[in-house]
Amino acid sequence: MKIISHSSYNFRNIENLRLNADPEMNIIFGENGQGKTNIIESIWLMTGFYSFRSRKNVNLIKENSEEAVISTDFFSNGREQNAKMRIAQRKELELNGIKEASPRAMIGSFYAVVFSPSTLAAVKEGPSERRKLLDIALSFIKPNYALLMSRYLRVVEQRNIMLKKYADKGYEKDYLSAWDEELVNSGAKIIRYRLDYIEKFESLASEIYSGISSGKEKFSFRYDFSSVNISEDEIKDRLAAELEKTRDSDMKRLYTGAGPHTHDLILSLDGRDARTFASQGQQRSCALALKLAEASLIEKATGESPVTLLDDVMSELDEGRQKFILNYLDGRQVFITCCDPSTLLRKGKGKIFEIKNGEIVSEK
Ligand SMILES: Nc1ncnc2c1ncn2[C@@H]1O[C@H](COP(=O)(O)OP(=O)(O)O)[C@@H](O)[C@H]1O
Ligand SMILES: [Mg+2]
Structure with missing residues (x-):
């Protein structure tokens, strides 16, 4: 375009x-x-x-x-x-x-694909910028992803409201299970989409980084929830288990602590954490590799060059x-x-x- x-x-x-x-x-x-x-x-x-x-x-x-x-x-x-x-x-x-x-x-x-100083935050800072990196690209590539994501976030919001509403009532009522089920079902779809995307994204960004740095270092990354080879049912089981595990702390913090809205992309340079280990220049190159890969993948999937x-x-x-x-x-x-x-x-x-x-x- x-x-x-x-x-x-x-x-x-x-x-x-x-x-x-x-x-x-x-x-x-x-x-x-x-x-x-x-x-x-x-x-x-x-x-x-x-x-x-x-x-x-x-x-x-x-x-x-x-x-x-x-x-x-x-x-x-x-x-x-x-x-x-x-x-x-x-x-x-x-x-x-x-x-x-x-x-x-x-x-x-x-x-469009934008690379601005705030893109560097996707390499340097907390997980939310990295999730945004996945979510925006996937919204371009999979037309129903944005809707799926906004529905999912509404479920999380509703669950958080329930946590607040019943905060002082302890376990007397199982007020979360309906929301947990919703969260697991739509969350698993999001995770499946993300994993499919990350598989291509990682190999392309890594190749581009190698080009930028003349092959001196190896850039790689992974999704912190699971590896790529996992079925949707396995994702659901794992997500349900995560929710079960965070239930007590969710009740204390009044916030849903498991699910794709908490996940991260772990970036590594030569096997070490790029957030803390990479120099400013290397982080800049990582961000560029991520963005150039994103542009190519959007083009491949939609036929339009952003x-x-x-x-x-x-x-x-x-x-x-x-x-x-x-x-x-x-x-x-x-x-x-x-x-x-x-x-x-x-x-x-x-x-x-x-x-x-x-x-x-x-x-x-
Ligand atoms: N809502 C606004 N109304 C008027 N001026 C604004 C508004 N928001 C930002 N600016 C002005 O825009 C300018 C910054 O523009 P920007 O595009 O960031 O500059 P740069 O050329 O450095 O990229 C500043 O002078 C700022 O005061
Ligand atoms: Mg400027």
């Missing part, structure tokens, strides 16, 4: 901006705080997912404005399409002129690594932000936009 043009109105510091995109390479540069990430963020929102910076709509709207509007003309699924999103208290989406119930209707039409958004990451990489990435992404549409375009390796094609105070002040 390709973006043809992207417009933002009253979006963060952007009053009115239209970017006519190059089908391959788009470089967006400018000083700090001018609105480069805001552009990347508004493109990302077209996927229908939450922003990578904030879940609150109000933060996206320009100060003292009522609403923000973003609109994109793009080519995917063999035809030109338009999506327009109005952001006020809620997000309202029109896709090809038709009002949709939720921004999630973009899934299946608009594909738009790649690289926010503030290229100029931190040495020339060899930049070269590897540009080669890997060849043919795909890329948006790269940086402060100084002279630090970027270029292949002599594409457009360069200079951003100042939320406006495009030059375009080459």
Whole structure:
């Protein structure tokens, strides 16, 4: 897929901006705080997912404005399409002129992969960013995954409400078992999807890492719940056992401590924990390998190559690594932000936009 043009109105510091995109390479540069990430963020929102910076709509709207509007003309699924999103208290989406119930209707039409400094958190920090890595990719790849996940999270929420409601009543009533059964059934489906994805994801990301690092180190990872070869029934049994085990502490903490919403992806570099062992540069390469693998897997599964958004990451990489990435992404549409375009390796094609105070002040 390709973006043809992207417009933002009253979006963060952007009053009115239209970017006519190059089908391959788009470089967006400018000083700090001018609105480069805001552009990347508004493109990302077209996927229908939450922003990578904030879940609150109000933060996206320009100060003292009522609403923000973003609109994109793009080519995917063999035809030109338009999506327009109005952001006020809620997000309202029109896709090809038709009002949709939720921004999630973009899934299946608009594909993007974003790599920003917050992606590094997926390597460095707690498990929630790594789960997000799986959940977003799977939502692109398996059309019913997002729905399955939101149903599952509702079950967890209901179970937590029950835990709070009966907190002081001890075991006098078996108020959890119905929720446990629900949780095991939908949780097992999620785990099965994740394991199938991780199998391909791991081997590709590991291969890409080897390319980035010229084969010096080995990057690998695994899902902390189980290995890949496990049947759905075995997953259910194991999940039920986990729930049984955490039941007492769940009752004390009033929180469901077992299930796919607690799982993690354990990343290793040469067999050691990448979170604590890897250097900053190695962690950056791990994050890149994860993102490049994600882009390829989305393309393989859907036939559409996701738009790649690289926010503030290229100029931190040495020339060899930049070269590897540009080669890997060849043919795909890329948006790269940086402060100084002279630090970027270029292949002599594409457009360069200079951003100042939320406006495009030059375009080459
Ligand atoms: N809701 C908002 N309304 C107005 N300005 C905003 C809003 N949110 C962020 N900004 C401004 O946007 C600018 C940051 O833009 P950003 O895209 O992150 O910069 P950069 O070019 O460094 O990537 C800051 O000047 C910030 O004050
Ligand atoms: Mg920025």
